[in-house]
Amino acid sequence: MSYTITLIPGDGIGPEVAEAARRCIDATGLKIEWEEVTAGQVALDKYGELLPQAVIDSIKRNRIALKGPIITPIGTGFRSVNVAIRHALDLYACLRPAKSYAGVKSLYKDIDLVVVRENSEDLYAGIEFEEARPETLALIKDIEKYTRKKIRADSGLSIKPISKFASERIARFAFEYALGNGRKKVTAVHKANIMKFTDGLFLRAAREVAKEYEGKVLFEEAIVDNMCMQLVQKPHNFDVLLLPNLYGDILSDLCAGLIGGLGIAPGANIGEGIAVFEAVHGSAPKYAGKNKVNPTAMILSGVLLLRYLKETKAAQRLENAVKEVIKEGKYVTYDLKPNRDDPTSVGTQEMADAIIARMK
Numbered sequence: 001m002s003y004t005i006t007l008i009p010g011d012g013i014g015p016e017v018a019e020a021a022r023r024c025i026d027a028t029g030l031k032i033e034w035e036e037v038t039a040g041q042v043a044l045d046k047y048g049e050l051l052p053q054a055v056i057d058s059i060k061r062n063r064i065a066l067k068g069p070i071i072t073p074i075g076t077g078f079r080s081v082n083v084a085i086r087h088a089l090d091l092y093a094c095l096r097p098a099k100s101y102a103g104v105k106s107l108y109k110d111i112d113l114v115v116v117r118e119n120s121e122d123l124y125a126g127i128e129f130e131e132a133r134p135e136t137l138a139l140i141k142d143i144e145k146y147t148r149k150k151i152r153a154d155s156g157l158s159i160k161p162i163s164k165f166a167s168e169r170i171a172r173f174a175f176e177y178a179l180g181n182g183r184k185k186v187t188a189v190h191k192a193n194i195m196k197f198t199d200g201l202f203l204r205a206a207r208e209v210a211k212e213y214e215g216k217v218l219f220e221e222a223i224v225d226n227m228c229m230q231l232v233q234k235p236h237n238f239d240v241l242l243l244p245n246l247y248g249d250i251l252s253d254l255c256a257g258l259i260g261g262l263g264i265a266p267g268a269n270i271g272e273g274i275a276v277f278e279a280v281h282g283s284a285p286k287y288a289g290k291n292k293v294n295p296t297a298m299i300l301s302g303v304l305l306l307r308y309l310k311e312t313k314a315a316q317r318l319e320n321a322v323k324e325v326i327k328e329g330k331y332v333t334y335d336l337k338p339n340r341d342d343p344t345s346v347g348t349q350e351m352a353d354a355i356i357a358r359m360k
């Protein structure tokens with residue numbers, strides 16, 4: 001079978017890690033045509049737009065993309081190209097596995113968690129009101145009228161919409177993922193004790209969906225602050241974590257920290273029959289163009305892509321090669337060496353070469 005996959009190199013370290021991942025995926029021997037499109041700073045310089053329509057059209061056509069991280073330039077009025085892509089394609093589920101690999105310096109061993117983050121609403125919906133603008137002042141007045149609560153006149157406002165529809169949809173995704181991937185438990189993470197009408201709704205939706213999976217997948221609830229402590233103290237007690245957008249974003253980085261850092265944390269944004277695969281990390285501008293950073297997170301995002309395509313053998317071969325190279329610890333980037341100044345660390349492309357060599 002042959003595939004056409006949209007490739008968005010991104011900016012900062014994006015092009016380097018995307019190239020490394022593309023080469024590793026190609027080395028599995030699958031027939032893949034990469035349709036390269038540009039978004040982010042490069043697209044802004046070239047086409048005057050951060051997110052050209054051609055990018056969305058390409059992903060819509062191919063239904064699958066591999067994406068490097070993209071910087072959000074400050075002061076353009078555009079919030080985030082990454083969030084815009086997720087919204088434009090309704091990629092409502094963000095899947096971020098956090099798995100320990102032998103050879104990675106980390107406080108814990110044998111972590112195997114999966115973060116399922118709602119991707120379409122919450123404080124990431126981008127509904128914001130700047131301080132002192134007439135519409136903000138009018139909204140403050142209305143809120144005060146309806147709630148009888150005082151808001152300082154010089155406040156900015158961010159709106160947190162959480163719907164029953166999106167909460168049920170992501171809860172079902174989490175349970176289906178658990179069921180389809182031999183997972184035992186889903187833990188819904190919330191702050192429903194304080195935000196009764198948003199997090200409360202999210203939690204009630206999760207409880208309702210959980211009933212459909214009774215006897216097949218366990219269900220648990222945890223308040224987000226307590227969850228952070230429990231994840232640090234006893235991460236092995238957890239399996240699949242189900243979270244609204246903002247908590248999901250924060251806890252993904254926490255989980256990346258549990259397994260040894262952002263350099264090895266992959267991710268996927270999934271909608272109805274459409275998916276964009278990208279690392280959890282950002283564009284790390286200070287390392288751009290240095291062939292220095294770890295390509296593993298992007299390569300493992302490629303493993304998720306292959307699994308999504310049901311190319312299980314290719315996915316396993318690539319993951320095994322990554323595992324072996326990391327375990328051996330010889331041809332790895334600086335962040336995977338015991339000492340970050342280790343002169344034997346290799347560059348981004350050389351680590352990819354070592355992974356490719358392992359697949360032969």
Ligand code: NAD
Nearest residue numbers: 068069070071072082262263280281282283284293294335
């Ligand atoms: P970042 O993830 O880019 O980098 C933070 C630090 O993590 C780096 O300085 C580096 O020490 C480490 N790191 C990240 N990736 C690594 C890798 N592959 N190998 C080794 N070390 C790695 O976070 P940031 O500096 O907060 O964000 C930079 C830019 O990226 C911002 O413009 C932000 O908006 C954007 N961003 C984009 C995405 C995305 O494209 N999905 C995600 C997060 C942040």
